[in-house]
Amino acid sequence: MRISADQMVFSVKLFTAAMIAFAIAVHVGLPNPYWALVTCCVCMNPLSGAIRSKVVYRFTGTFCAGIVTLCLVAIFASTPLLLIAAAGVVATISFGFSFLDRSPRSYGFQLFSITLMLVAVAGVDHPETMFDTVVGRVTEISLGILSTTVVDAVIAPRSLTGTLRSSIHRWLSSMENWARDILDGHEADTKGEHDRLRTLADIASLSQLISTLRYDPVVSRSDLRHAVAIQQRLLRMVPLLSAIGSRINSLGEAEHQALRPSLAVARAWLDVGAEPAPGFVDDVRALPIDGGSGAAWQQLVHDTLAGMLRDMLTQWSEVRRLEASLDGKATLDPALKEQLSASRTLPLVPDVDHAGRMAAGIMVTYALLCTFWYLTGWHQGATAVLLSTVALAFFGGSDEPGKAIAMFGRFAVLALTLAGLLSYGLLPLANDFPSFAWAMGMFMIPLGAWAAVNPMATLVLAFGLSNINLQGHYTPFDFGTFLETGLASLFGVFAAFLGAGLFRRWGVQHQLQRFLRKEAIDIARLSRSANPALRDSYIQRALDRIAGMTMRLSATGQVERSAGLLARLRVGANVADLRMVGKALPLAARAATTSVLDQFRAEFDAPQPSSQLLRLIDDALTRLWSARDASGDIPDRAIHALAGLRIALFERAPAWEHTR
Incomplete structure (x- = not known):
């Protein structure tokens, strides 16, 4: 040797x-x-x-x-x-x-x-x-x-300072490639999905490294704050990118072609690392759509995409500015600088x-x-x-x-x-x-x-x-x-x-099953009770679990299951959103969303969601769509949550058709 x-x-x-x-x-x-x-x-x-x-x-x-x-x-x-x-x-x-x-x-x-x-x-x-x-x-x-x-x-x-900076640059390169693939309409294969999760796991690893970095005499407190702030924003981008990709893939070829100009604009904003122009969201929402029974679904997807693209590009712009500040190439604006001290690493859930x-x-x-x-x-x-x-x-x-x-x-x-x-x-x-x-x-x-x-x-x-x-x-x-x-x-x-075997079972496969079971239980709890704090806490736990499962999937040769992990995360987030806004809906609409959540909870541990759940989601969408103009913003939020849940659970199902 x-x-x-x-x-x-x-x-x-x-x-x-x-x-x-x-x-x-x-x-x-x-x-x-x-x-x-x-x-x-x-x-x-x-x-x-x-x-x-x-x-x-x-x-x-x-x-x-x-x-x-x-x-x-x-x-x-x-x-x-x-x-x-x-x-x-x-x-x-x-x-x-x-x-x-x-x-x-x-x-x-x-x-x-x-x-x-x-x-x-x-x-x-x-x-x-x-x-x-x-x-x-x-x-x-x-x-x-x-x-x-x-x-x-x-x-x-x-010192770890060189390792820290090279890691950050690696994360940004991988996340930018991920975003570009989605905006360009490139669907990832099994290996591509797993590589994306490996990037997530790499970003999440900062949470374990941070206690060591705090004792590094060369790594300054300012560098640590910048790294944590970058990690926080990149992790926020993960569910956004997954949701954006799923919505783009849910569109037909004609609708996708109509969306291409806006996606090209979003790609340009991504490349320069700047926030989108104020009118960007309205431009996406105003895209022409086909008439007929599927028009409502197209409009719904466009509306949701507009907000998600804006949020994703805003996070990316902040990441780029933080990177420039970390490298000494620029100074932060006062608003972003004030947010540095409030940044927290991804919690390591016990x-x-x-x-x-x-x-x-x-x-x-x-x-x-x-x-x-x-x-x-x-x-x-x-x-x-x-x-x-x-x-x-x-x-x-x-x-x-x-x-x-x-x-x-x-x-x-x-x-x-x-x-x-x-x-x-x-x-x-x-x-x-x-x-x-x-x-x-x-x-x-x-x-x-x-x-x-x-x-x-x-x-x-x-x-x-x-x-x-x-x-x-x-x-x-x-x-x-x-x-x-x-x-x-x-x-x-x-x-x-x-x-070592008295009170636990051995094996990577058993650990994967434990993680998936805990994920299912977490989502079922959100279907009963949810608020913004519980929703954010769930997303943090889910990201932490996904990071832990990624290497285990490689070890067991099950990388084909990678694509489903982020879909589960979107399911949990949309279930929480639906539960939060459901209480403020009119009585009939509230009953429709409650039926969706009750059915979801009844089969949350099933291998595949049932056609009955799809029918209940479509019925709730129809009822809420009809009431949206008269009731303000609350039905819109519930509609977006239902649409996200439908796409996450039934990505290959035919588009919802609004029937009057």
Whole structure:
């Protein structure tokens, strides 16, 4: 394997920080100096922002766990079983929060739980030394954090600012191509639809990256605000583009030809990134339409398209101005500048059901292993308990936890093998610090270069260095003890493999079904009750779910389902609009829209919508169309919602015909 210059720089930084932290820890007489060294291994990252965010979460989680440990010991010091039970409950709750928080901040909750088990559970037989252990661990972790941060700041720090800007330019290029294809009348094939969703997923990924970017010393607050504002507007464009494309495709060839001049004008506005002229909407609405029974449908589609095109072009104009401001090519007008501070990233919706099932699996596995530990009196039982919870917390939440935990086990075996070579082959040759550094370099530098491109190599480093008796004066474990510790670790990993399936099913396909089921339930709820806040919240959740489903569709070879995901989003938005305006309709019209929503709710989970639902939508359109002139704007909004629902559910159905 060829090692690049970036990999070697990263490895040297990691090794330098680790040796400095270990040397200082030994010099000041800290009880477990290897904790400082291991901290450097897990906190070092090729990007400075990732390092700084991780060290904040690691210190916060460790410090808070130390405080909670001392409180639990003060209460349960005389009853070890209650201490173990209380520590398990608190740690499980924290693990549950780590699954709810989908940002890098979840690492803080994970470290809280791990530290609690490492200190309170492993030291349950010696509560009198718990205070010294907590102080020592917090100090050693802090030393490793300080060393990592300083070394990264001095030796080739790397920022995400270039990645952020290139990502934004990539998003804009993809979104512009998407908009152009729609305005030019090009229908995307299966792969094209999936590529559009990949763009959506790429844009949505900023929400997970933002907590790291905030700690990047080079990325300014202004750049972050611009990036968030751009993300917000691009995500607003997604349902608009999907709706515009569906409406254009619903027109016949003659109607499409009549619409072409307005679409060409919209394309020109898109190319220059300017807002459309004030008369643009009226021009689209005034397009000539054919007479006959289908005239009402054509007019309805034109009216809806006019507003959507205006909204889409307005969002795009703001995006272009934000991009120019981010690149320093222009200044923002006061109105848009004022909106920057109010911009928010796409919320990362917590999966409460998933978090609850994972927490239950961790709790039961913990209880079973602690019971086994108690009944057998195995003095390495605490090691098995710790490794099982670590494996479940870090790898059990994936779509395929069995594969992930099995991979963790294989890397654990590799780590133990290399740790044995280091412990019994290299370190016994060291009799001073230079020779110690040489021995550690033989172990750490190659693995550090690997860790720069494979995060699992970090596991090998951290896990290997945690399983040797690396103190100020090195004395290797008795080989039997080393083997027993390794056996306990692997036993814990095996228990985690079994525990991962206690309360959840495995597989990407199952996750796709869960997402689709949650989407259907959300839309059914909107059919009962809706307001603008619930509608916006639904759209945010739906966009987040679509982003999460996109890569899973690729993994399972089901990219043909991509086209239906945005159609579902349009269904939900139109159902919410119909429910919101339905209450203000005249009695007869309200009854017609209520019948549509009742029928929709009755079959919301059906594979295909029924012809009865189509008939009810058409009847409601006819009734509302007849009443629109006498009742003002409310029927218009309901008509547009019904038309959008009809197109989303019955895209290939014949056009609605108004019958008097």
